[in-house]
Amino acid sequence: MATINLGAIKFNWKGAYNSSTSYAVDDVVSSGGNSYVCIQAHSTAQAVGNATAYWNIMSSAGTNGTNGTDLTSTLTAQGDIVYRDGSGLAKLGAGTSGQYLETKGTGQNPVWSTVSAGNYSVHAFDKYSYNTDVAHNGQTHYLDIAGGNTVNFTPTHVNDVILFNQAVAVNTGNTQGFGIGLMMKAGSSSIGSGDTILKYTGSHAYYHNQLSDFYIIATLPHQLICTGLTVGTTYFVEQFGAVAGGKVLQVVQTEKSDTGSWGASATTRQATGLTASITPSATTSKILVQYQVNIGHPSSGGSQYFMHLFRDSTEINVGDAAGSRKRATNAWGGNYSSNQHEYMTHTFTGMYLDSPSSTSAIAYSLRHTDATGSGTYYINRSSRDNNAGGYDPRFVSNIILTEIGA
Numbered sequence: 001m002a003t004i005n006l007g008a009i010k011f012n013w014k015g016a017y018n019s020s021t022s023y024a025v026d027d028v029v030s031s032g033g034n035s036y037v038c039i040q041a042h043s044t045a046q047a048v049g050n051a052t053a054y055w056n057i058m059s060s061a062g063t064n065g066t067n068g069t070d071l072t073s074t075l076t077a078q079g080d081i082v083y084r085d086g087s088g089l090a091k092l093g094a095g096t097s098g099q100y101l102e103t104k105g106t107g108q109n110p111v112w113s114t115v116s117a118g119n120y121s122v123h124a125f126d127k128y129s130y131n132t133d134v135a136h137n138g139q140t141h142y143l144d145i146a147g148g149n150t151v152n153f154t155p156t157h158v159n160d161v162i163l164f165n166q167a168v169a170v171n172t173g174n175t176q177g178f179g180i181g182l183m184m185k186a187g188s189s190s191i192g193s194g195d196t197i198l199k200y201t202g203s204h205a206y207y208h209n210q211l212s213d214f215y216i217i218a219t220l221p222h223q224l225i226c227t228g229l230t231v232g233t234t235y236f237v238e239q240f241g242a243v244a245g246g247k248v249l250q251v252v253q254t255e256k257s258d259t260g261s262w263g264a265s266a267t268t269r270q271a272t273g274l275t276a277s278i279t280p281s282a283t284t285s286k287i288l289v290q291y292q293v294n295i296g297h298p299s300s301g302g303s304q305y306f307m308h309l310f311r312d313s314t315e316i317n318v319g320d321a322a323g324s325r326k327r328a329t330n331a332w333g334g335n336y337s338s339n340q341h342e343y344m345t346h347t348f349t350g351m352y353l354d355s356p357s358s359t360s361a362i363a364y365s366l367r368h369t370d371a372t373g374s375g376t377y378y379i380n381r382s383s384r385d386n387n388a389g390g391y392d393p394r395f396v397s398n399i400i401l402t403e404i405g406a
Contacts, residue, residue: 015029017031019045128146163223180242181239181242296345303371344382
């Protein structure tokens with residue numbers, strides 16, 4: 001059987017070329033930054049070179065960087081750092097032990113700087129604890145939760161540092177957002193909403209989207225450097241809270257799907273039968289009223305007619321007074337030919353944001369007048385009310401009341 005010599009099946013790294021070493025095919029050596037592969041075995045010195053009888057070059061060394069791009073020439077000692085100056089790479093030599101690297105801003109080179117000498121120590125300590133419940137309903141950006149308690153400090157140097165740590169236990173009830181903060185006043189412990197805010201999370205810092213009880217321990221650390229304060233003046237600091245508003249507190253809807261009728265009046269606001277009641281949870285709440293009411297024309301002919309929105313017995317959301325003109329919330333007018341009046345209807349829609357300033361039950365209703373005071377009007381049906389699948393459908397009317405917290 002014939003024998004075939006396959007030689008090496010991979011390159012064999014032999015390190016730096018040595019003229020006294022024997023080399024076999026596929027041995028690889030380095031020399032002068034290049035690498036070479038043996039293409040013919042030999043035991044006597046055969047100098048490496050490209051396209052010789054014994055060696056081929058595998059890779060060539062690159063060219064060293066010049067003109068400020070070579071880090072080897074730029075960095076010359078341990079601890080050097082490199083940066084770019086106005087024209088290229090530059091070296092910043094190692095600074096003195098304990099110094100820090102300081103940037104000088106755009107267009108400037110960095111430098112080593114020395115930390116100011118001096119040690120901080122605890123000069124004074126103050127605290128308070130207040131365990132009384134503080135209740136609030138509605139939006140506010142300043143809620144007194146300190147009960148007159150304060151901590152105080154008196155700076156002895158403009159470089160003094162004051163460290164604050166506070167924790168507040170909060171039950172938000174159905175409030176969706178709240179926050180906490182620190183308020184400061186110089187020379188007096190009587191602190192209010194107009195004094196200096198040291199730290200404030202914002203009224204939505206702690207937020208949840210459920211209308212149920214929500215408990216949390218809110219914390220707010222703060223560091224105050226006394227630069228800008230007056231040395232020797234006593235400053236007083238208290239906690240305060242903030243409550244977010246604009247939340248939906250409750251929704252009430254009345255849906256009227258039956259029919260009704262009333263005699264026309266040009267002056268008396270006639271009840272349509274569409275009404276809904278709500279009891280606001282706070283005097284600061286607003287009530288968003290939305291309604292849709294379907295009215296059937298009288299069979300006797302066309303006339304302009306009007307809708308009026310009422311809160312209890314008070315008419316609201318009407319146009320300005322102007323002489324003897326009627327004031328109303330909505331209006332419609334038209335005159336149909338022949339007997340078309342008896343199967344014509346009109347849908348009134350609208351919305352109004354009311355501020356009732358009450359926590360008592362309130363009834364909102366839609367009432368009606370027309371221009372002539374003649375005929376009979378209907379809700380949720382036409383005058384003809386024909387029992388067929390053509391022009392006389394039955395309708396539904398509704399009114400929705402939404403309480404929005406302040």
